[in-house]
Amino acid sequence: MSSTLDLGWWGVVLAIIAGAIRVSTPYLLVSLGETLTEKSGRVNLGLEGTLVLGAMSGFATSYLTGSPWLGLLAAGISGAAMGLLHALICNLPRVNDIAVGIALFIFGIGLAFYLGKPFIEPRAPMLPALPLGSWSHHPAIRSAFDVSPLFFIGIALALALEWGMKNTRWGLILRMAGDSADAARAIGRSVERIRTYATMAGGFLSGVGGGFLSLFYPGNWNEGLSSGQGLMAVALVIFARWSPVRCFYASLLFGGASAIGPAVQTVGITEGYYLFYAAPYALTLALLIYSSSPTQALAGAPNELSISR
């Protein structure tokens, strides 16, 4: 605390940058997953539940096996299972993907709280950080630049997805399913199968995002771990217009906004700082108002999405 005070207002800037990097990682992973799912023509609103379940199962596996990486894998697998459940229910005739998503949102959180009770107290092995601040002797700077490798994996994934959507077979097929189910059927592709895989992949990434929450930041499991990141990531996908690379920029923006509250608190502002904690929610609302219009459809939205029709 005193070292941050030494930096004065630079400390706030530093804290926001550090926060942007740290907090953006789950946003990035969840929004990339949701981009994949929505590109295939379905919306999975249950990702908040997937995120929380991923956080719980990741933490529990790390605690039980002693390996945070196994924990991360378990988080991803639980997320993929949630995605599979969503996809299978939506494959039934006359099922609305939005309603299923909301049901799974509640289901995922409930399941995580139920199974996670024994893991609230203990400490589990954490994911390592890359010490990118080791050039500095300043402890605040050093801790600010302890960056999780998942952040870089997320960036690499965003670039790979952006490229893959245009240049690979599965990218083309995924976009076709999301844009014209008729076209996909006409050339004999099963739209349901494509969407099932896409929703599972989206669930996997969201689960990993949850694993990051409990295994890196803030580094424990409790029931208040997620503060709606899974839901905000869905809004973020719309703001990013279904582009993986823009998801990265948007995640940084949301991460930075989430870090404003803690940052102003560290420089000793004690009144009204809680208003800054609301920044990401206000940002979500503002962006959605900004990107919607009564006269205009969303540009770039996959045509098969239930929100575009």
Add this chain to the structure above:
Amino acid sequence: MTPSPPEVEIVDFSKRFGAVQALHAVSVRFTAGRMHALLGENGAGKSTLVKCLMGYYQADAGRILVDGQARAIAHPYDAHALGLGMVYQHFTLVPQMSVAENFVLGRERLPAVLDWAAEHAALREFMARMPFRLDLRRLVATLAAGEKQKLEILKQLYLGRQFLVLDEPTSVLTPDEADEVLGEMRRLADAGELTVILITHKLREVMEFAQDVTILRGGKVVARIDVADASEQCLAAMMFGQRDTAKPELASRAGPSANYLEIEHLHALGDRGTTAVAGASLAVRSGEIVGIAGVSGNGQKELVEVLAGQREAESGSLRVAGRAFNGTRRELKQYGVSLLTEEPLANAAVRSMSVMENLSLRQFDQPPLARGRFVLNRRAMRPFAEDLIRRYGIRTASLFARLDTLSGGNIQRTVLARELSRDVRLLIMQNPCVGLDAAAVAEIRGQIMRARERGAAILLISEDLDEILDLSDRVLVMAAGRISHETDRASADRYEIGRHMAQGRLSA
């Protein structure tokens, strides 16, 4: 193209959907390298026949012979493997992808990672040999309907199909484009590169482009003849049976009357925020039918929506009976404005409500259908709805059947009955006869003519140029969001109109 096109023969195809026998033992032989027309009205079984051939449906009975050998086609894949391809009436292109991506997508085997430089080079070389050219990098959503149709055909040729079924390919094309597309298909057939099956209900196309014609009526083959031996009259007689095929004659109007609807310099935006209606001006007098021809996507939908009060105009004036009009429910009633928008089930009716409730939607809030201001009088609705059902010949299981259990023609009749159920002084209709069988078309046209005789001003917006020419006193053309051409009935020329339709398209 190396091997010669396959010779395909259908033997004794039968297909039943529920209570309807769609095909009765239909046999057709498609001679290789010829252009073959399947002629018939809506519901005659043309589409069902080819969809069974393409593996989209399974025929209940019958065989397929390809080059003399019996083949089982259980899936579109099987048809593709035999070199059979089809261009569907509804486009199967992916709108948010480029032309090149749409070409490549259809291939049976796609490499895991695409080499776009090589793909583009191969596509450019392919395109150089083709009768139509398209820019490979354009997004399909920005192509006009005619360009999309060409892309669909090119895609089939790119995939090496040598037996090509075209399902009503000219319904979205201007007459010039239709001639170009069909002419090129005929040329490819004459060059021995392709067997072409043209599904159509337009006699003109059969007479001008096809070599053989098979006429279907009620799921049966009525005739198989060489077009050279046929006349338009004999084809029409076989297609419609003994029914009267004469076009409706327009009674001359009683003297000039005042403009009832006036639209001046109307501007409106489309769903994507781009200008859709760009300064359209027109007027409709009482007792006349003004037809607006045009290729879809040129602002017709948005114009109707502004008139219906469903979309706000950016600028311009809208006047009915000389006074400003905003399309509110009160104004619609006050000025006797009725609307039949396209796809009424989606746009102008409530699918989950009963036929009776849908028929009452215009008048449910006023006596006698309502008591006071809040309570509906369902007892009064019954005779009201029964009367309309009888007068408009709506076929429904009961008054209380959900609207979406009715057939397309009966839904259209229901909405039309509702719209004509009160005093009509202005009738606005968009594509009123799409997808209806000949009997329903004749009936709906009759209703339009009767409304005209009663002195209503009628604005008819249609993509079917024949319908416009049959019914209108004056013909306007809408292109790129404005009225680009006007002519009266006597001097209307379909090619002249078609050229104006093709001008200055807006992208969809």
